[in-house]
Amino acid sequence: MEIKSKKVLITGGSSGIGKALAKMLVEEGARVIITGRDQRKLERAATEIGAIAVHADVSTDEGVDKTYAAVESELNGLDLLVNNAGIGLRKPVDELEREDFQKVFDVNVFGAARMAAKAAVIFKNQKHGNIVNIGSTAGLKGYPTGSIYTASKFALRAMSQCWQAELRPYNVRVFQVNPSEVTTAFGQDSRRERPEEPNKLTSVEIAHSIISALKMDDRGFIPELSVWATNPFE
Numbered sequence: 001m002e003i004k005s006k007k008v009l010i011t012g013g014s015s016g017i018g019k020a021l022a023k024m025l026v027e028e029g030a031r032v033i034i035t036g037r038d039q040r041k042l043e044r045a046a047t048e049i050g051a052i053a054v055h056a057d058v059s060t061d062e063g064v065d066k067t068y069a070a071v072e073s074e075l076n077g078l079d080l081l082v083n084n085a086g087i088g089l090r091k092p093v094d095e096l097e098r099e100d101f102q103k104v105f106d107v108n109v110f111g112a113a114r115m116a117a118k119a120a121v122i123f124k125n126q127k128h129g130n131i132v133n134i135g136s137t138a139g140l141k142g143y144p145t146g147s148i149y150t151a152s153k154f155a156l157r158a159m160s161q162c163w164q165a166e167l168r169p170y171n172v173r174v175f176q177v178n179p180s181e182v183t184t185a186f187g188q189d190s191r192r193e194r195p196e197e198p199n200k201l202t203s204v205e206i207a208h209s210i211i212s213a214l215k216m217d218d219r220g221f222i223p224e225l226s227v228w229a230t231n232p233f234e
Ligand SMILES: NC(=O)c1ccc[n+]([C@@H]2O[C@H](COP(=O)([O-])OP(=O)(O)OC[C@H]3O[C@@H](n4cnc5c(N)ncnc54)[C@H](OP(=O)(O)O)[C@@H]3O)[C@@H](O)[C@H]2O)c1
Pocket: 011, 012, 013, 014, 015, 016, 017, 018, 035, 036, 037, 038, 039, 041, 056, 057, 058, 059, 083, 084, 085, 086, 087, 107, 134, 135, 136, 137, 178, 179, 180, 181, 182, 183, 184, 185, 186, 187, 191
């Protein structure tokens, strides 16, 4: 697809991967809504990159409804949904609590599903559209203390496969993107961006990968894309 003039919604676009992707899409001529929970941070990011800020929490029905009201009033349509908003939580198996799964799944799984449900109505009607789900390499393989987060990303990956099967007949492309470690505010209690490290991935590499995949002619799509740092161990 051509990026210019496309109508884009990115959940969680106020920092990290979502913000880098929003910036690149705006630079290529797209009209982009970004969402987030921290209103001041969101508005600062939107002003900086030329996006439209919608203060909304993906984990609530009110947040999803508010976001799609803005899609209608600000963009008057939609070509691309990026389910990027995500949170993490590490806990050993002997400390797992139902509430922890609920908190993470409300954002990473149920939030993404509710966002996609509304996009699917628009996309099936117009017989075209794109959904990018930001998963993780944690959605490919588990690791110690990863039960909650990896389960949420495995679930998101499963939904991507289902949506691919359901929506291809409507010319809708669904991309599952799995970044490995990226130096962002992710997992930081302070919510501060981590400084870049020479051998680790930054949000820019992930944004590039997504835009490259999107630019393929609409007759084709890449179902799943994993992005690794070449040598993060130094
Ligand atoms: N960084 C990594 O190493 C890494 C690796 C693999 C996958 N990922 C995935 O990449 C995605 C983006 O993460 P990131 O690394 O860019 O981290 P980040 O800088 O923490 O960005 C997360 C974004 O999501 C927003 N957000 C969180 N919960 C939300 C909610 N309930 N409603 C609306 N917005 C919400 C945040 O806004 P607020 O600050 O206002 O909450 C922020 O804009 C996540 O899905 C994450 O799982 C990250």
